[in-house]
Amino acid sequence: MSEITTYEKTKDSGIEWIGSVPSHWRVHTLYQLVTQVKEKNGNLQEKNLLSLSYGKIKRKDIDSPDGLLPASFDGYNIIEDGDIVLRLTDLQNDHTSLRVGLATERGIITSAYTTLRPIDTSNSKYLFYLLHAFDLKKGFYGMGSGVRQGLNYAEVKELRIVLPRQDEKDTIVQFLDEQCAQIDTLIEEAKLSVAEYKKWRASIVFEAVTKGLNPLAEMKDSHIDWIGQMPAHWGILSLKYLCSMQAGKNLVSDQIDEAGEYPVYGGNGIRGYYSKYNYEGEYLLVGRQGALCGNVHKIKGCFWATEHAVVTKNVEGVELSFLYYLLNGMNLNRYASNSAAQPGLSVNTIQNIKTVFPPIEEQIEISTYLNDICHSIDSIIENKQSLIFELESYKKSLIFETVTGKRKVV
Known part of the structure; x- marks a missing residue:
């Protein structure tokens, strides 16, 4: 790893998102480059x-x-290796x-994107890193006036940036x-590990809620494709006999706040907060x-x-805890209908799914076992996700600090 120090002499760049820069770096406007x-x-x-x-x-x-039909590509832009796409x-x-x-290659890309070609091709990678740093700072959202749906080249070309000497650019x-590359490798390894732990967790849950914890139990055919063999003393029921189900009530986006008294849950977790609640318990x-x-x-809660x-x-x-693990083990997503614009599950569909069902004593044993082992696995996953973050x-900080002169690469 190259040694990183700071520059001895700095100056104010006059650019808010960049701040101070090495005194010999020069300010440019994007259209000059x-x-x-x-x-x-x-x-x-x-x-x-190609696609971004x-x-x-x-x-x-x-x-x-x-x-898209092939004829649609007549209006696409041809781009070359070294072009920067926004x-x-x-x-x-x-x-x-x-x-x-x-x-990194010649191809075509939608003309809805803005494509920039560096006048000096030796600047391509450095300009990419610099604009990437601007993007990471969410700089594009602050350009122009008012709430913007989009920007065009006429606005972006006025962006002010800083450049070091060519030898410094090459080193950076x-x-x-x-x-x-090293960081990306570590991130990818951690993500793959998270995926493997989630897969392992799912397999443990599935085995426990469909086969039980006693490996010596007498088994029989459940006649349910995704389950196969089941303990002979377990029953088979539709979900509607195990639980009550009903869809929640609509809230428009304007009614949901970032903070408040009662959490609002949608189909994938918490969405925000509201002044009222419709469920307690x-x-x-x-x-x-x-x-x-x-x-x-x-x-x-409420x-x-x-x-x-x-x-x-x-x-x-x-x-309830057993029901939670049972529903997870059933992989309900497989029953989703794709007839609408996006996949969906109806209450009626879920209620009529057949599944295996153990006596209450085994439910408690299974949920206690899964609580312990899933807690351990979830802790490992959480640690790996923290590492990824x-x-x-x-x-992000490495890119920003290096291309804006906060760190000196020797």
Whole structure:
């Protein structure tokens, strides 16, 4: 790893998002360093379809591009290796996307994006890192006046930035390439580990709620495809006999606050807060809409459940914690309907799913066992997710501090 120190002499750059910079660095306006690319893909001369996703420009299959017809690509822009692509649309609604990508090959990309071509190609990677740092600071959201849905090149080209000498740029780019590659490897390893632990957790839950804890128990065929063998003394029931289910009530977005007295739960966890509640006690909430429909949350206290959540309460003879693990083990997402714009689960569909069901004593034993082992696994997952967050935060600060002269790479 290269040694990092600070510059001895600094000055105020006069640029709010950058602050102080080394005294010999020079301030530029973006239009002095780039031109806008508007080379249309006439007659489909280029067929290497590219897309900007999570800050990376990736290839897509031109023969199955999410419903677009081949004729649509006439209006796409041809971009080259070293071009910088900005996604400056949907600024009002999307505050999480990474909006800057660097092209590493020739191809075509939607003209809805703004493409910049550095006048001096030796600046490409450095300018990318600099604009990426600006993006990480959410700088694009503050450009222009008022609430903006999007920006155009005429506005972005006025962005003021700083550049060091060419030899410094080369050193910084090499350093960031190496450091970011190492950090990305660690992040990817941690994410893969999280996925494996989640998979392991799911398999433990499934085995416990469908096979029980006694490996010597007599088994029989459940005649339920996703379960297979089950303990011979267990029963089979539709979910409607194990719990009551009803959809929550609608709240418009304007009624939901960032802070307040009672939490509001949608189909995928907490959405905000509201001054009233429509449920009190301990319940399970099943998400009923979207790609993650079928997820299950255990909720306790006073809360508001929206129409995107199925509020579920155990009946007599059913232990709530066991029901929670049973619903998780059933993978309810498999029953989602795809007939609408997004996947969805109806209350009727969920209620009529058949599943296995043990006596109350075994329910308690199973839920106690799963509480302990899942707590241990969840702690490991939480630690790894904290590591991912720390690595991502470190990477962001490393890029920003290096390209704005807060750190000197020797």
